[in-house]
Amino acid sequence: MTAVDQTPATHQVTAKIDKTYLEDKLLGRWKDLRLIARGFARDPRIIRDPSLGMDEHRERVLEQLKILVSEAQVLRAFPERLGGSDDSGGGIAGFEELLAADPSLQIKAGVQWGLFCAAIHHLSTPEQQDRLLGAAMRLEVPGAFAMTEIGHGSDVASIATTATFNEDSGDFTLHTPFRAAWKDYLGNAALHGQAAVVFAQLITKGVNHGVHAFYVPIREQNEDGSTGALLQGVSSEDDGLKGGLNGIDNGRLAFDNVRVPRENLLARYGEVSADGTYSSPIESPGRRFFTMLGSLVQGRVSLDGAAGVASKIALTTAITYGNQRRQFNGASDTEETVLMDYQTHQRRLLPLLAEVYAGHFAHDRLLDLFHAVFSEEGMDTPESREDLETLAATLKPVSTWRALHALQTAREACGGAGFMTENRLVQLRQDMDIYVTFEGDNTVLLQLVGKRLLTDYAKQFKGITGMNMARFVIDRAADTVLYRTPLNRAVQSIADTGRRARSANELRDEETQRELLTDRVETMVEKVAAALRPAAKMSQADGAALFNEHQSELIEAAKAHADLVQWEAFTKALRDIEDPGTHSVLVALRDLYALSRIEANLAWYLINGRLSTQRAETVTSYINRLLTRLRPHAQDLIEAFGLDDELVRATIATGVEQKRQDEAREYYRKQRASGDAPISEKTLAKAKRATKR
Amino acid sequence: MTAVDQTPATHQVTAKIDKTYLEDKLLGRWKDLRLIARGFARDPRIIRDPSLGMDEHRERVLEQLKILVSEAQVLRAFPERLGGSDDSGGGIAGFEELLAADPSLQIKAGVQWGLFCAAIHHLSTPEQQDRLLGAAMRLEVPGAFAMTEIGHGSDVASIATTATFNEDSGDFTLHTPFRAAWKDYLGNAALHGQAAVVFAQLITKGVNHGVHAFYVPIREQNEDGSTGALLQGVSSEDDGLKGGLNGIDNGRLAFDNVRVPRENLLARYGEVSADGTYSSPIESPGRRFFTMLGSLVQGRVSLDGAAGVASKIALTTAITYGNQRRQFNGASDTEETVLMDYQTHQRRLLPLLAEVYAGHFAHDRLLDLFHAVFSEEGMDTPESREDLETLAATLKPVSTWRALHALQTAREACGGAGFMTENRLVQLRQDMDIYVTFEGDNTVLLQLVGKRLLTDYAKQFKGITGMNMARFVIDRAADTVLYRTPLNRAVQSIADTGRRARSANELRDEETQRELLTDRVETMVEKVAAALRPAAKMSQADGAALFNEHQSELIEAAKAHADLVQWEAFTKALRDIEDPGTHSVLVALRDLYALSRIEANLAWYLINGRLSTQRAETVTSYINRLLTRLRPHAQDLIEAFGLDDELVRATIATGVEQKRQDEAREYYRKQRASGDAPISEKTLAKAKRATKR
CATH class of the missing domain: 1.20.140.10 (Butyryl-CoA Dehydrogenase, subunit A, domain 3)
Incomplete structure (x- = not known):
């Protein structure tokens, strides 16, 4: 962005923002991690190439994930003994900033570490963590998070996939009883996933103990570590093209009487003994269900932050352009008016800017609370969890809807230029669209x-x-x-x-x-x-x-x-x-x-x-x-977001418009000075009428 | 779409819609032409293939235009003596329905016949029509409509391209004085255009007579009729990927002192004699400008109708799905609730349905007025034109914004399924996005x-x-x-x-x-x-x-x-x-x-x-x-739109959801009847508590 070249004299400027100071405040508690993540979000290896078709985009994002893991950007939230830092808040803070690189990259990373690994992390016993989490964290096992079914989106309690314990063989039979019970919209399911955490109704001794999670291998691993053929009994379909996020291989999974070892029931909140007896540290089935789901709240927390980043990119683009672009000359015969000086333009953009700031500070509080619950001694209580879940459920809907609104408003405020992919608003909006219904319909x-x-x-x-x-x-x-x-x-x-x-x-x-x-x-x-x-x-x-x-x-x-x-x-x-x-x-x-x-x-x-x-x-x-x-x-208010040209990646917000405006104004100025300017017919007619009088 | 299989008993049904009757009323005055156009919009040669990348999509749309012209669907509005039918309203009515095939096809057709040909038609003398219009109508000359400049969108009066008359050589010099004066966002400019109607400030004898249109060849025509290299002095750039409408080769044009014969000034509202004297049938330069622009009002009229078609597709999809999809079982232990029975779902969709009906009937009035002005004897007066322009400017903004709102609401009301390209809502929204700022920013x-x-x-x-x-x-x-x-x-x-x-x-x-x-x-x-x-x-x-x-x-x-x-x-x-x-x-x-x-x-x-x-x-x-x-x-209200599965082309609106729901309910019904259903832990716990008492 280039700064505004002039401020109209009519505006009273009674105060001045210290931009560096405010930027520091906005970076907040996890400033260093955010700056590191922004470094990645500028990395040519990591940013989106908008020219790629779906297939190439998917492969590129998989490779990008490998870079992230090799440079240890995505493991902070995990236990120290497995290579993490036990830093829940820091993990999310860094993750959010990745949106600026490519939402597909962010969400594919979210599938692997925020859902697949996080489910193992939070729903497993320590033994299971030691056995399953390392390879998943290192991306040696790309995994799917198989919760949603075609027939049941936000109503997870009613999913129809069953995991029935077999007392004779001592394992579970995982089964998809009908088409509506296929797992759907799962990242990593169409192509890359080698395992999945599958949510199913746990049935043993004729009793349904409700939804539990199972670790289930779904595809072979080739000798070079890449993903091979589907395993016996597992079916997969590709969701194909989507409205956005086409760098992710979303797909469907179904299970035809697939045997799952008893040890692969993620057993922190419920286990089945060898003889088929179910036990759980949480007696109430309702509270148990919500506790399990609640441990996955980080998805909503991080989407709230990511949506904020998208809104900031939108407003950075539109306000920068609106401060350079001129259109119509109501106030003067020779000077056209800067868009941001129009009341309608201010009305469209400035209340939204206020909302984005409010959302930013609210997200800071949410992240504090999230970090406290999952990484601070003594803070993980049923009450604090309930508070956290409610706050996440409060903020995620408003921030994701706001991001769509901000991107669309910015796109319209930039006119035809806003519709060009090189100015990024449309593409970002396409990717963000699904944020308003996933991880819980708003x-x-x-x-x-x-x-x-x-x-x-x-x-x-x-x-x-x-x-x-x-x-x-x-x-x-x-x-x-x-x-x-x-x-x-x-x-x-x-x-x-x-x-x-x-x-x-x-x-x-x-x-x-x-x-x-x-x-x-x-x-x-x-x-x-x-x-x-x-x-x-x-x-x-x-x-x-x-x-x-x-x-x-x-x-x-x-x-x-x-x-x-x-x-x-x-x-x-x-x-x-x-x-x-x-x-x-x-x-x-x-x-x-x-x-x-x-x-x-x-x-x-x-x-x-x-x-x-x-x-x-x-x-x-x-x-x-x-x-x-x-x-x-x-x-100043948008520049304090600290999103430079490399993070915003919108050509019109780089100063090209200012350059074009300056060139045009200089042309007319010189023409007027030279006396060569053609006289307009209107002026001529006016002059004639004046002569006649 | 399949009809709802049951209507909850709680709803009082006191009246019944006669669907066939209402559909006929909605088809309205140009029913036959609309039905013919819908036939085209179902034609496998004409519909969109969502898998195509930008380059293939552009080529496919060009081929589709050739089919349209060979089957004479797009020439109704033009003079009979040149192969048209002098039927302005009918031309628009058919054109609108093409949206269901592919908005790229519709808008590329709009560029060729609604802008390029229409400008020749309305701004030319009869001699010029005879000379230039036929080849353009037959698509032998694909053309661009070069009005918008990078630096001036909706403010057409301020464009900077100049056409200066040379008294010695008797022709015009067309010139782009600086970067902001490049013509931009023009369909047919990047690849296919062989000519353009270029708007420029007409200068002769030192006087600027304001914006006029010029017919300007821009590329060679190869022997097989295809488009060849750029002509001397003409520059072109490709706008590349856009947020939607990627079947159109939008691009930029610039002119470096290009000579244009005097006869190529489209001279209905202003001409220059061989000695450089300017004359016009309209004395006031202001009124002349608005009359010229006003003759191109059909773009706005047709976008209003096309936006209505998009809204109807959106609501047909969401309401059909909402009448089949069930989620959560608040009212019963065994039956889940149909989405359309939720108040929030009704609130999201039904007022919008009312708006779409209101917009439909208003568009009918707009089309009547448009047809009267351009095709009915004695109706083309300055007052009726002004009324028409105001009515178009009133309705186009609300209907195009409504289309985006309807598509987004429908997409969210369909959850994750709404985000899948196979259900079309997202793709249609991407294409419609630009409608809110083109042909006049809303x-x-x-x-x-x-x-x-x-x-x-x-x-x-x-x-x-x-x-x-x-x-x-x-x-x-x-x-x-x-x-x-x-x-x-x-x-x-x-x-x-x-x-x-x-x-x-x-x-x-x-x-x-x-x-x-x-x-x-x-x-x-x-x-x-x-x-x-x-x-x-x-x-x-x-x-x-x-x-x-x-x-x-x-x-x-x-x-x-x-x-x-x-x-x-x-x-x-x-x-x-x-x-x-x-x-x-x-x-x-x-x-x-x-x-x-x-x-x-x-x-x-x-x-x-x-x-x-x-x-x-x-x-x-x-x-x-x-x-x-x-x-x-x-x-019934959406089925009266008459948009069948082939026009809507959304998998979830074809009855697949009803089939899945029926299969799942039948599974559970049989399980309950067999006595094999596992008992839920919750029920068991309740029973135990009851026994203890």
């Missing part, structure tokens, strides 16, 4: 969050104070008062509208913003809870119907919760910004985030009496003022 | 509409009644009272809120819906007009700044206008539906359209006192009731 995840909000709401009545999710953040905060989150307060809030409407008289006041955002979550949850109360006394079908009638509201409540969590994270981050200029600009950006969220839900605030119509009308005009105030800082 | 078009609304508003004060745009529709309507459109009424509307708030007590009432939608446009335009009034007395720069401050509002007003136009078209169409069951369902769908638009802008209605908070709260619950009422008709 809508299903938000419903889980909504249910959690309802549960916490119900707990209030049983004397349990506060909301679990907030606990971790409170623990780490110096000033716990700042961390009141929804449902901390008594239930009278609906009755309390008078005070709130009055307190909303200063929208730029932090406490007012918190009130408005918090109140919305609380009130929405209370309303849904009240509406659902009769369900307890209903038949299953009627209860489900009642729940269905309030499904949209519950999802809206979860989205409102996501707004609040991100606002709190942004606000917390502001307390660590000591540079006054940077602080001042970021406060305005945080205000823009808050006001944009309030504007998006203005009808709710009006209907529920939280804002008067007079006050509501000022929301939009206040946003417009913030846009004017932030516009001169837009370039 | 935001720029809406701004034009906004300015038109302001102009018409201003005219009211000068005694000109009514809004021009409405005139054509009124002329064709039996009941003109139904066609009151914005700005027909007196200015007191803002003061008139009391009556309006009261009249809103029945949201399902047609007149109330009209009031609410009309009032919004009027009031918004009035507000912007009032805010801009001081600009008249300001300097150019200050006036531009004031306008910029209200740019977003103006665009919002244009969107509100689009809502109203589509609602009026839907409501008008209802009067032609005689079958009572079909009528009843479509009325509910129209109501859903109206209520969805009102819900989307609820804050506006509240702030402006048009709805009370009590009434506003009922909007959402009324929408939810409409969803329940319409849900049983969703499959």
Whole structure:
């Protein structure tokens, strides 16, 4: 990117961002690992070659994975005794940055280390880890994560593949009973996988103990280590071309009465003895299932971060271009207007920039919590896990949808140039598309969050104070008062509208913003809870119907919760910004985030009496003022992301547009100076009319 | 598509759509031509092969164009004396349907016949038509439409290419003065084009007469008719891979002092005599420019229709799949719930279905108007052209954005399956992406509409009644009272809120819906007009700044206008539906359209006192009731589009999912009946607890 060459005089610049300082803050806790990963993401061996067709792209990505493993970039999260660093947060931080190289590379790495290896790591006994994990970590065994079935996506509990224990032979029979039970969309399944972690209903002695994971070889290993033919009883199909991520060999797997040794049931949360007796350290089958799945939360955590990187690339491209490109000359006869000076352009890009910052800081909190649970002494409790899962389920949907929105908005803001592959926005959007439905469909995840909000709401009545999710953040905060989150307060809030409407008289006041955002979550949850109360006394079908009638509201409540969590994270981050200029600009950006969220839900605030119509009308005009105030800082705000030309890889964001504009303006300037410029017919006609008078 | 196999008993089915009847109504005025075009869109020679790389795809599309011309599908709009049928509307109707075959094919055909040939057709003298049009129509000369420059997209008036008349040699010198003046994104420019219609500033005798079109050979024609080397002075670059439409060879062109004969200035609206004297039948350079550009409005008209086809394919796929796919078993222990029965699924798809119907009927009106202007005696007046351009500029942005939204929503509603190329949604979305910025950037078009609304508003004060745009529709309507459109009424509307708030007590009432939608446009335009009034007395720069401050509002007003136009078209169409069951369902769908638009802008209605908070709260619950009422008709509503499996070409919409679901349910049914089903640990634990008590 090249800097803007001028700032219009009409903009008041009252503060200045210290870019180096802010970039350092944004790199955050795992700065060094992020910088190393960015080095890889610039490496010509690692970056995407957009000209490759599917087959070549798949082979290239496999080779890239080998480079990653040989340079030890992907093993940090694993146990030290097996060559890792027991550094869960650092592992994810580095992984996220790989998106800038090629999302196919990132997700193929995610399949191998974040799913296949992580499942062995988290669901195995130490003996099994020692036996199975090393070769998988070293990519000697490329593996698939065989959970999703054609007939069951987000509803993992209902998968139909069975693993039935045979008491006579002492092993399991793994079986796909019908077409809908084929495993589908699995990376490494079409071509490269030699083994798979297969999820199946564990049946022994006539009892189904629910979904468990099995380590299952699926293809032969050739003498040179490469992948050979499918093993007996295993079938595979290629998913073929996809909307994006075509560097990954996604495919389907089915098992026709395949025998699996008893020792290959990953047994940390449930094992079967030689005589077929099932035992588990977790008695409740429901809690056991969620614990197993929960140990795989890192997929959602890392997608949240990766989506943030994609959004940053999008805005870096569009804002850099928007600061150079000129179009239409409304304000002057000779000077065309820079795109970023148009209100519509600011409206499209700057609230999104505020969202991306909010999402960044929220992701930092998520990563802290993730690291604590999996790598800090004494932090792995059922409660902290539940908090982590809820926070991941809150943030992953909003950040992945935002990435698509940011990429599309950026592409449109760059016009036809945005559609060219050389400017990367379209290709990145194609790859990111699947992020909104994989690792948990976004809508299903938000419903889980909504249910959690309802549960916490119900707990209030049983004397349990506060909301679990907030606990971790409170623990780490110096000033716990700042961390009141929804449902901390008594239930009278609906009755309390008078005070709130009055307190909303200063929208730029932090406490007012918190009130408005918090109140919305609380009130929405209370309303849904009240509406659902009769369900307890209903038949299953009627209860489900009642729940269905309030499904949209519950999802809206979860989205409102996501707004609040991100606002709190942004606000917390502001307390660590000591540079006054940077602080001042970021406060305005945080205000823009808050006001944009309030504007998006203005009808709710009006209907529920939280804002008067007079006050509501000022929301939009206040946003417009913030846009004017932030516009001169837009370039600094994106440059602080630290994504240089080699990471962004969009030709139009490298300064070529500025060069073209300068050349054109110089041409016209010289023409005017020479007196050779043709006179326009319009001007001539005007002059003639003037002469006649 | 296969029909739904059961309709849940909970849905009241009070009316039934006559699908054949409705399909016939939707095919409309050019039914026969649409059916012929759909035949082509099913032809294996014409449909897209998704496995092809860019180079093969480009060659295949060129061959497909030759098939189209040999079977005379693309020449209807042209003069009879040259082999056409003088049938503008029919030409567009057939063209739109080609989208189902492959958008690359459609747009490459659009480049050849809708832009290159159409420019010759509409901007030439009869002599020039006779000389140049035939070979172009027959594709003997593939051509590019060289208007857009790298440095100027939607601002065509500012392009920098010059065509300077040489009085001594009697020809023009066509020249690209700097890099930003290269023509870019032109179909046929990279490979296949042998000529181009080039837009350039016409300069003669030191005067710039503004943008004019020139017919310019750019490549040699080989003996076999194929395209040869670039001609002297012409440079070309390949745009390479794009986000979609990779079957088209988009590229760039530049001209280094290329000589163009005087006869190749397309001279209908402006010519230069042998001595260099410029003359034009249109005196005002501004009006001349807009007349020339306006004659090319058919691009926008056809994109509006093509976008509608894409949206229909999207919804046909998602709703068919949503009626077969089951997920989660909230309501029953053994039966999973069909996706379309979930409120969130209905919320995602059914309001969009209502929008697509509204867009369909609005497009029918647009096509009527287009046909009248270009093919009906006495209808080609400056006013009707202006109406047509405004209506096209109103509808093209909303329908193209809607197509992207529909394709993305459908893709997400189909989960991972939606991401597979074999289900087509992703590929179609990639191709449609550029529709939102080409043939006029959507935001720029809406701004034009906004300015038109302001102009018409201003005219009211000068005694000109009514809004021009409405005139054509009124002329064709039996009941003109139904066609009151914005700005027909007196200015007191803002003061008139009391009556309006009261009249809103029945949201399902047609007149109330009209009031609410009309009032919004009027009031918004009035507000912007009032805010801009001081600009008249300001300097150019200050006036531009004031306008910029209200740019977003103006665009919002244009969107509100689009809502109203589509609602009026839907409501008008209802009067032609005689079958009572079909009528009843479509009325509910129209109501859903109206209520969805009102819900989307609820804050506006509240702030402006048009709805009370009590009434506003009922909007959402009324929408939810409409969803329940319409849900049983969703499959019929999409099947009436008449898009069969061969046109939709999405594997998941062919009934494979129903087959998989049936097989799985039959498996479990048999297992339960046999008594062999393993008992679940959960059930067992429950039973144990019961025994203990």
